[in-house]
Amino acid sequence: MLPIESGDMSPPPSPLILTQDELKKIAAYKAVEFVQSGMVLGLGTGSTAKHAVDRIADLLHQGKLMNIIGIPTSKKTHQQAVSLGIPLSDLDSHPIVDLAIDGADEVDSNLNLVKGRGGSLLREKMIESACKKFIVIVDESKLVPHVGASGAMPVEVVPFCWKFTQDRLQGLFDYAGCVAKLRSNNGGEDGEIFVTDNGNYIVDLFFKKDVGDLKIASDAILRLAGVVEHGMFLDMATTVIVAGELGITIKNK
Numbered sequence: 001m002l003p004i005e006s007g008d009m010s011p012p013p014s015p016l017i018l019t020q021d022e023l024k025k026i027a028a029y030k031a032v033e034f035v036q037s038g039m040v041l042g043l044g045t046g047s048t049a050k051h052a053v054d055r056i057a058d059l060l061h062q063g064k065l066m067n068i069i070g071i072p073t074s075k076k077t078h079q080q081a082v083s084l085g086i087p088l089s090d091l092d093s094h095p096i097v098d099l100a101i102d103g104a105d106e107v108d109s110n111l112n113l114v115k116g117r118g119g120s121l122l123r124e125k126m127i128e129s130a131c132k133k134f135i136v137i138v139d140e141s142k143l144v145p146h147v148g149a150s151g152a153m154p155v156e157v158v159p160f161c162w163k164f165t166q167d168r169l170q171g172l173f174d175y176a177g178c179v180a181k182l183r184s185n186n187g188g189e190d191g192e193i194f195v196t197d198n199g200n201y202i203v204d205l206f207f208k209k210d211v212g213d214l215k216i217a218s219d220a221i222l223r224l225a226g227v228v229e230h231g232m233f234l235d236m237a238t239t240v241i242v243a244g245e246l247g248i249t250i251k252n253k
Contacts, residue, residue, distance in 0.1 A: 027048065176212075
Protein backbone atom coordinates (compact mmCIF):
# COMPACT_ATOMS: atom_id res chain seq x y z
CA MET A 1 0.00 0.00 0.00
CA LEU A 2 1.50 3.35 -1.05
CA PRO A 3 1.94 6.04 1.61
CA ILE A 4 -0.35 9.05 1.24
CA GLU A 5 1.43 12.36 1.04
CA SER A 6 0.06 15.26 3.05
CA GLY A 7 -0.56 17.24 -0.14
CA ASP A 8 -3.18 14.67 -1.26
CA MET A 9 -5.33 15.07 1.89
CA SER A 10 -7.72 17.68 0.47
CA PRO A 11 -11.21 17.88 2.04
CA PRO A 12 -14.15 16.60 0.00
CA PRO A 13 -15.90 19.29 -2.04
CA SER A 14 -18.75 20.98 -0.18
CA PRO A 15 -22.23 20.75 -1.70
CA LEU A 16 -23.25 23.63 -3.95
CA ILE A 17 -25.35 26.14 -2.04
CA LEU A 18 -27.66 28.13 -4.29
CA THR A 19 -28.62 31.69 -3.45
CA GLN A 20 -32.28 32.68 -3.21
CA ASP A 21 -31.99 34.57 -6.51
CA GLU A 22 -30.51 31.51 -8.22
CA LEU A 23 -33.44 29.42 -6.99
CA LYS A 24 -35.85 32.05 -8.35
CA LYS A 25 -34.10 31.90 -11.72
CA ILE A 26 -34.36 28.09 -11.84
CA ALA A 27 -38.12 28.25 -11.16
CA ALA A 28 -38.60 31.01 -13.74
CA TYR A 29 -36.74 29.17 -16.48
CA LYS A 30 -38.76 26.02 -15.77
CA ALA A 31 -42.01 27.98 -16.13
CA VAL A 32 -40.94 29.42 -19.48
CA GLU A 33 -40.73 25.85 -20.82
CA PHE A 34 -44.56 25.97 -20.89
CA VAL A 35 -44.56 28.96 -23.26
CA GLN A 36 -45.36 28.21 -26.91
CA SER A 37 -45.16 30.36 -30.02
CA GLY A 38 -48.31 32.36 -30.76
CA MET A 39 -49.33 32.75 -27.10
CA VAL A 40 -50.69 35.83 -25.37
CA LEU A 41 -48.71 35.98 -22.12
CA GLY A 42 -49.30 37.72 -18.81
CA LEU A 43 -45.91 39.08 -17.77
CA GLY A 44 -45.53 39.13 -13.99
CA THR A 45 -43.86 41.64 -11.71
CA GLY A 46 -41.14 41.18 -9.12
CA SER A 47 -37.70 39.68 -8.70
CA THR A 48 -38.73 36.15 -9.71
CA ALA A 49 -40.95 37.14 -12.64
CA LYS A 50 -38.18 39.37 -13.97
CA HIS A 51 -36.13 36.25 -14.74
CA ALA A 52 -39.04 34.78 -16.72
CA VAL A 53 -39.44 37.94 -18.80
CA ASP A 54 -35.71 37.97 -19.50
CA ARG A 55 -35.85 34.33 -20.60
CA ILE A 56 -38.86 34.88 -22.88
CA ALA A 57 -36.98 37.74 -24.57
CA ASP A 58 -33.89 35.53 -25.03
CA LEU A 59 -35.95 32.82 -26.72
CA LEU A 60 -37.65 35.38 -28.97
CA HIS A 61 -34.30 36.76 -30.09
CA GLN A 62 -32.99 33.22 -30.71
CA GLY A 63 -36.02 32.46 -32.88
CA LYS A 64 -37.14 29.62 -30.57
CA LEU A 65 -40.35 31.53 -29.77
CA MET A 66 -42.36 33.52 -32.31
CA ASN A 67 -45.50 35.69 -32.40
CA ILE A 68 -45.59 36.24 -28.65
CA ILE A 69 -47.72 39.06 -27.26
CA GLY A 70 -47.07 40.15 -23.68
CA ILE A 71 -49.47 41.88 -21.30
CA PRO A 72 -47.45 43.44 -18.46
CA THR A 73 -48.79 43.54 -14.91
CA SER A 74 -47.03 46.78 -13.92
CA LYS A 75 -45.31 49.85 -15.30
CA LYS A 76 -41.99 48.36 -14.23
CA THR A 77 -42.57 45.16 -16.20
CA HIS A 78 -43.81 47.22 -19.15
CA GLN A 79 -40.50 49.11 -19.16
CA GLN A 80 -38.53 45.87 -18.90
CA ALA A 81 -40.44 44.22 -21.75
CA VAL A 82 -40.10 47.29 -24.01
CA SER A 83 -36.35 47.41 -23.37
CA LEU A 84 -36.10 43.73 -24.33
CA GLY A 85 -38.18 44.07 -27.50
CA ILE A 86 -41.16 41.94 -26.41
CA PRO A 87 -44.33 42.95 -28.34
CA LEU A 88 -46.98 44.22 -25.90
CA SER A 89 -50.73 44.71 -25.76
CA ASP A 90 -53.47 44.88 -23.11
CA LEU A 91 -56.68 43.19 -21.94
CA ASP A 92 -58.85 45.50 -24.04
CA SER A 93 -57.29 44.03 -27.20
CA HIS A 94 -56.69 40.52 -25.82
CA PRO A 95 -59.30 39.73 -23.15
CA ILE A 96 -58.28 36.06 -23.01
CA VAL A 97 -54.70 35.33 -21.94
CA ASP A 98 -53.18 31.93 -22.73
CA LEU A 99 -50.67 31.83 -19.90
CA ALA A 100 -49.39 34.07 -17.11
CA ILE A 101 -46.14 33.57 -15.21
CA ASP A 102 -45.64 35.42 -11.94
CA GLY A 103 -44.12 35.10 -8.51
CA ALA A 104 -45.88 35.14 -5.14
CA ASP A 105 -45.12 36.33 -1.63
CA GLU A 106 -46.80 33.29 -0.04
CA VAL A 107 -48.20 29.95 -1.21
CA ASP A 108 -50.27 27.75 1.09
CA SER A 109 -50.92 24.01 0.79
CA ASN A 110 -54.04 24.62 -1.34
CA LEU A 111 -52.08 26.85 -3.77
CA ASN A 112 -53.77 30.00 -2.47
CA LEU A 113 -51.44 32.97 -2.76
CA VAL A 114 -50.55 36.26 -1.17
CA LYS A 115 -49.31 38.76 -3.74
CA GLY A 116 -48.80 42.49 -3.78
CA ARG A 117 -45.93 43.15 -1.41
CA GLY A 118 -44.30 44.73 -4.46
CA GLY A 119 -47.38 46.90 -4.98
CA SER A 120 -48.79 45.54 -8.26
CA LEU A 121 -51.64 43.37 -7.01
CA LEU A 122 -54.53 45.01 -8.89
CA ARG A 123 -53.10 44.71 -12.40
CA GLU A 124 -51.71 41.27 -11.54
CA LYS A 125 -55.12 40.04 -10.45
CA MET A 126 -56.91 41.54 -13.46
CA ILE A 127 -54.56 39.85 -15.92
CA GLU A 128 -54.06 36.57 -14.07
CA SER A 129 -57.79 36.07 -13.56
CA ALA A 130 -58.18 36.29 -17.35
CA CYS A 131 -55.72 33.44 -17.95
CA LYS A 132 -56.35 29.93 -19.19
CA LYS A 133 -53.28 28.87 -17.19
CA PHE A 134 -51.50 30.68 -14.35
CA ILE A 135 -48.05 29.40 -13.38
CA VAL A 136 -46.63 30.67 -10.10
CA ILE A 137 -42.87 30.57 -9.58
CA VAL A 138 -41.33 30.69 -6.10
CA ASP A 139 -38.40 29.51 -4.05
CA GLU A 140 -39.20 27.27 -1.08
CA SER A 141 -39.06 30.16 1.42
CA LYS A 142 -42.47 31.30 0.11
CA LEU A 143 -44.30 28.15 1.27
CA VAL A 144 -46.43 28.88 4.35
CA PRO A 145 -48.82 26.94 6.61
CA HIS A 146 -51.55 29.56 6.11
CA VAL A 147 -52.13 32.84 4.30
CA GLY A 148 -50.57 35.77 6.14
CA ALA A 149 -48.09 33.62 8.06
CA SER A 150 -44.92 35.33 6.81
CA GLY A 151 -45.90 38.99 6.68
CA ALA A 152 -48.18 41.55 5.10
CA MET A 153 -51.39 40.82 3.22
CA PRO A 154 -51.78 43.95 1.08
CA VAL A 155 -55.05 45.75 0.34
CA GLU A 156 -55.20 48.46 -2.32
CA VAL A 157 -57.43 51.35 -1.23
CA VAL A 158 -58.45 54.72 -2.66
CA PRO A 159 -56.59 57.68 -1.11
CA PHE A 160 -59.83 59.38 -0.01
CA CYS A 161 -60.21 58.89 3.77
CA TRP A 162 -57.65 56.08 3.72
CA LYS A 163 -57.37 56.06 7.52
CA PHE A 164 -61.11 55.41 7.83
CA THR A 165 -60.71 52.44 5.47
CA GLN A 166 -57.58 51.26 7.30
CA ASP A 167 -59.41 51.27 10.65
CA ARG A 168 -62.32 49.31 9.20
CA LEU A 169 -59.95 46.74 7.69
CA GLN A 170 -58.21 46.25 11.03
CA GLY A 171 -61.56 45.89 12.76
CA LEU A 172 -62.62 43.11 10.41
CA PHE A 173 -59.82 40.89 11.70
CA ASP A 174 -59.61 41.78 15.39
CA TYR A 175 -60.04 38.07 16.14
CA ALA A 176 -56.77 37.35 14.29
CA GLY A 177 -54.81 40.08 16.07
CA CYS A 178 -54.68 42.19 12.94
CA VAL A 179 -52.56 45.33 12.72
CA ALA A 180 -53.19 47.51 9.65
CA LYS A 181 -50.46 49.88 8.41
CA LEU A 182 -50.40 52.31 5.50
CA ARG A 183 -47.45 51.47 3.26
CA SER A 184 -44.71 54.06 2.86
CA ASN A 185 -41.81 54.06 0.43
CA ASN A 186 -39.18 53.62 3.13
CA GLY A 187 -41.27 51.47 5.48
CA GLY A 188 -41.17 54.09 8.24
CA GLU A 189 -43.99 55.89 10.01
CA ASP A 190 -43.12 59.29 8.53
CA GLY A 191 -42.07 58.16 5.06
CA GLU A 192 -43.58 59.26 1.77
CA ILE A 193 -46.78 57.30 1.09
CA PHE A 194 -46.39 54.50 -1.44
CA VAL A 195 -48.60 55.09 -4.50
CA THR A 196 -49.55 52.23 -6.84
CA ASP A 197 -49.46 52.34 -10.63
CA ASN A 198 -53.18 53.13 -10.41
CA GLY A 199 -52.76 56.14 -8.10
CA ASN A 200 -54.01 54.30 -5.02
CA TYR A 201 -52.56 53.53 -1.57
CA ILE A 202 -51.82 50.16 0.03
CA VAL A 203 -52.81 49.15 3.55
CA ASP A 204 -50.80 46.15 4.75
CA LEU A 205 -52.58 43.77 7.12
CA PHE A 206 -50.44 41.82 9.59
CA PHE A 207 -52.10 38.85 11.29
CA LYS A 208 -51.00 37.18 14.51
CA LYS A 209 -53.32 34.21 13.87
CA ASP A 210 -54.82 32.35 10.92
CA VAL A 211 -57.77 34.36 9.54
CA GLY A 212 -59.76 31.18 8.86
CA ASP A 213 -62.02 30.83 5.84
CA LEU A 214 -60.28 32.81 3.09
CA LYS A 215 -63.35 33.26 0.89
CA ILE A 216 -65.29 34.76 3.80
CA ALA A 217 -62.31 37.04 4.55
CA SER A 218 -62.08 38.02 0.88
CA ASP A 219 -65.78 38.89 0.64
CA ALA A 220 -65.64 40.93 3.85
CA ILE A 221 -62.71 43.01 2.58
CA LEU A 222 -64.25 43.64 -0.83
CA ARG A 223 -67.56 44.77 0.71
CA LEU A 224 -65.85 47.76 2.32
CA ALA A 225 -66.34 50.98 0.35
CA GLY A 226 -62.90 52.41 -0.34
CA VAL A 227 -61.27 49.05 -0.98
CA VAL A 228 -60.11 48.49 -4.56
CA GLU A 229 -58.68 44.94 -4.31
CA HIS A 230 -56.76 42.67 -1.92
CA GLY A 231 -53.69 40.49 -2.29
CA MET A 232 -55.26 37.08 -1.67
CA PHE A 233 -55.29 35.17 -4.96
CA LEU A 234 -57.66 32.32 -4.18
CA ASP A 235 -58.11 29.31 -6.48
CA MET A 236 -56.26 31.12 -9.27
CA ALA A 237 -52.93 29.31 -9.61
CA THR A 238 -53.12 26.26 -11.87
CA THR A 239 -49.47 25.30 -11.33
CA VAL A 240 -46.88 26.27 -8.72
CA ILE A 241 -43.19 25.66 -9.47
CA VAL A 242 -41.06 25.59 -6.33
CA ALA A 243 -37.27 25.71 -6.53
CA GLY A 244 -35.40 24.36 -3.54
CA GLU A 245 -31.98 23.02 -2.62
CA LEU A 246 -33.08 19.53 -3.65
CA GLY A 247 -34.42 20.60 -7.03
CA ILE A 248 -37.72 21.59 -8.65
CA THR A 249 -41.15 20.61 -7.34
CA ILE A 250 -44.22 21.14 -9.52
CA LYS A 251 -47.59 21.36 -7.78
CA ASN A 252 -50.74 21.26 -9.93
CA LYS A 253 -54.25 22.31 -8.93
